[in-house]
Amino acid sequence: MRALAAALRLLYPRVCPFCGDAIPLGQRVCPKCTLQSHRISDTINHKGVLEAQGETLPYAEGDIAPFWYQGPVRRAITAYKFSARLGAAEVLAAHMADTCRAVLPLEEIEGVVCVPGRPRQRRERGFGHSELLAQHLAxxxxxxxxxxxxxxxxxxxxQHRLGLPARRENLLGAFEVADRAAVRGKTLLLCDDIVTTGGTAAECAKMLRVRGCERVYFCAAAAAGKERNREANGKL
Incomplete structure (x- = not known):
């Protein structure tokens, strides 16, 4: 099986999941996209990517992300969700895992849970984008x-079409824990593709806590926030 995989790699060279260009063996992303992607520092993630912007994520112990939602990362997530460029999920999850290892107490985390997507959207696309991301991260x-x-x-x-007050009310009652025994008394890692104000993540974390989860940490592939340009320019 390994020999076959090696042969396939020679016949079909790896391509950058962000832009489609060929990439050298052993690299996740092409050099161009690597340079143009704006990473979030461990310092910001230790503080909390939302807290660093004056926001909070209720019911969660921490909120982290490897990237700001701009440039190649934004294009990759868009292509992943709307054009089924599934290879991007594996690479994004690998970067999420790097950030988790650097910031979170992984020895305490007992399970990975995804923010559920829209049932109709999942049927139309044939996959759940948050679910696939969570599987790779786990x-x-x-x-x-x-x-x-x-x-x-x-x-x-x-959510992105609503104002802040409406966002807070929009998701009330929209989520539920289907398997309470699976979450009861556990410390879990909740994940999604993008975090903006944290409204969706907060509602999911709330339901996990209400149904008996001990603690929740949250990780997104990218954060869309007002501080991203400041950090990208070395000011954070």
Whole structure:
């Protein structure tokens, strides 16, 4: 099997999941996209990527992300979600895992849970983008993935189209823990592709805590925040 995989790599060279260019063996992303991607420092992540912007994530012990949502990372997430460039999920999850190892107490985390997507969207795309990301992240960290532990009960208006007060009310009652025994008394890692104000993550973390989860940490692939340009320019 390994010989076959090696032969396939020679016949079909690896391409950058962010832009599609060929990349050298052993690299996740091409040099151009690596240079243009704006990473979030461990200093910011230790503080909390939302707290660093004057926001909070209720019901969670910490909120982290490896990238700001701009440039190649933004294009990669868009292509992943809307054009099924599935290779991006594996690479994004690997970077998420790097940040988790640097910042979180992984020895305490007992399971990975994803923010559930829209049921209709999943049917249309043929995959759940947050679910696939969570599966790759769990594999990278060697932590069990709790499939279907958290579910979305009904579709809601898109968060990014709403003002802040409406965002807080939009998701009330939209999530539920399907397997309470799987989360009871545990410390879990909740993950999603993007975090903006943290409203969705907060509602999911709340339901996990209400249903008996001991602690929740949150990790996104990218953070869309007002501080991203300041850090990218070396001011954070």
């Amino acid at each position: 594999r990278e960290l060697d932590i069990p993935y709790l499939k279907g532990a958290l579910v979305k009960l009904f579709d809601t208006p898109y």
